[in-house]
Amino acid sequence: MSLRLLQALDAVAAEGSMTRAARTLNLTQQAVSGQIRQLERVVGTPLVERRPTGIELTAAGEVLRKQGAALLSSAQAMVTEARLAASGRRDPLRITFKAQSTAHFMPAVEAALRAEAPDLELRPIASHTLPEELDALVSGRADAAFLWLPIGDDPRFTVHPLIPEDRWVALPPGHPLESRTSLRVADLTGVPVIGPRDGMPAAVVDFWFIDPRPDGTRAVFGPQASTPEECLHLVAAGHGCWIAPASTVTYFAHPRLTWLPLVDAEPNVLALIWPKHSADPMLHLLLEQTRRALTPLPTATTAERGMNTV
Structure with missing residues (x-):
């Protein structure tokens, strides 16, 4: 054994x-x-x-x-x-992350790490886009990253998938689809999709924008935005929709938007990654405690889908 x-x-x-x-x-x-x-x-x-x-x-x-x-x-x-x-007392363990993706589990992870390794300091580094996160790892400014897959065909990193999340769509006020209780990808035909594209691998853009669609039609690209706040502002101003993971819905409230679940889209998968050359045992401890702390976010039930205006 x-x-x-x-x-x-x-x-x-x-x-x-x-x-x-x-x-x-x-x-x-x-x-x-x-x-x-x-x-x-x-x-x-x-x-x-x-x-x-x-x-x-x-x-x-x-x-x-x-x-x-x-x-x-x-x-x-x-x-x-x-x-x-x-x-x-070792150097801090530096983790790059998006706040909306980790807020529901990181406090529990940090508490568990403090209990097992009291001298370990966890230092968070906020980021907004995939290129920012990967650059922080490559440059040595961060030891690991919580990010959404896919990251493209990049052999430099060890990737540990953690948890899937349903995808939701933010719609502007008065949009013809806002009275629905849920959406399918086909419902978004012709609706511009907001989000970051510059510097992203093509496969990553295709995944986030669902391009092409299952029926072969192409997504319509709306204005680019790097941060969730920028995406929400552009949606509220009527420039298109934003497709985001379920955790984003609970983290960002907006008085003018409607969030609806996208029931037939491939889920987002959150992962913990670090450079392949890293031999820091603290990373494995971080991975272990994260997997213990994570519980799947609830999927949208019929009742929940009737309460989707935030």
Whole structure:
């Protein structure tokens, strides 16, 4: 039994896929499959099963993952304590983030980090756009970043997906769609979409603006804006709509806008990323505590969708 085998099982369970688990662990798919088979030989029973929806743990696998989590946590705590003992008061752990994306879980994460590593200082660095976040990591101004996927085909970073969020649409006052209780992508045909584009990889722009649409039509690009406040101002002024994650709806209130859930759009996925060359054990502690603190945001129920004017 080794910790790396337990880490492989945990990653496969979290991702529901050998391929995605391999990406998380920076291994090949064959290596992860081999580690799962090795762990199954140690335990003497199957631990995973393949289903149409992805890979799921067997009852034995669930037990091993739960008990293994305690071992992994203990091992990480040991590394953390040793690291702090060796260096005394370490440099701050600098995290770049968007406030609206992390406000619902970061206080709990910081409290957990203080409890486990009292000498660790977490220093937040606010950002607005993906290029800002990636530049902070590449330049060394930040150690890690909470950001929305995708980030484009960029091999410089280790990416840990955390949580999916439904997408919502902000509409200007008096818009013909504002009386709806929900929207579909097809409803936005011809409606300009506001948001940042300059400096963004093409795949990232395509995802955020949903371009092209499922029926093959192209999105209409509205004015560019870098910050949520700018996006909300442009929407309120009637220049178009803004498509944003669900956490944005609860963080930013605006007296003139209507928010509606976009029920058939691919969800946003929040991730924690850091440079691949980083060997700071504090980053793994941050990841562990974040995953513990996160709970999925509720999806829009019929009742909630009738109360969407903010």
